[in-house]
Amino acid sequence: MVNLSSKEKFLLEGEKYQQQLAIDKFNDFTLHAKDDNLKTLFSNLSKIEESHLNLIDEMLQGKVPLINNKSIHPYYESNTFNSNNYLSVGGMMLTSLDNNYSYEDGDKIICFDALTTEELLHYTYNISKSEFEKSEFNDIFEFIINEKNENIKYINEYMNKKGMYNNTIYF
Structure with a gap:
């Protein structure tokens, strides 16, 4: 059992709050995305965020959670993003040869929102990690x-595969 300082509890509660917001957002994005592949992507991201929330909950209880370091992304069958020609995620395949660069503006907006959300979480976890370094x-x-x-x-x-960076987005 790990005894947490009030600052450590505060940081973990903050991460828990941010995780729940991400889960809610990705669940909402799953419902509102027009592209079925994007729905799958957001559904998988929601599951990953739920696993992070569970880890935070365990830490708040003073437990050291067990993690599986071999599988960074348990919800993705293949994390092949090395190729410029294709991307295989959770059973979906996007290729640059599909000539399917079309997307709904709403999908583009929620993708940018999701990207910003993940970048924020990445940043806050890095800040919190410094407090838990030892x-x-x-x-x-x-x-x-x-x-x-x-x-x-x-x-x-x-x-990238959908061509969402090829033109301007207006909010």
Whole structure:
């Protein structure tokens, strides 16, 4: 059992709050996305965020959660984003050869929102990690930060493959 300082509890409560916001957002994005592949992507991201929330809940209870370091993204069958020609995520395949660069403006807006959300979470976890650097929770923070990196890559790759960076977006 880990005894948490009031500052550590405060930071974990903040991460918990941000995680719940991300889950709610991604669940909402799943419902409102027009592209079925994007719905799958957001559904998977929501599951990943739920796993992060569970880790935070365990830490708040003073427990050191067990993590599976071998599987950074348990909800993705293949994290192949090395190729410029294709992206395979959770059973969906996007290729640059599809000639399907069309997307709904709403999908583009929620993708940018999702990207910003993941970048914010990545940042806050990095800040919190510095407080836990010499604790039993350091590896947990490192694990979550690595998953945030992967989430950002997947959203970016989806947006690249769909051509969402090729023109201006107006909010």
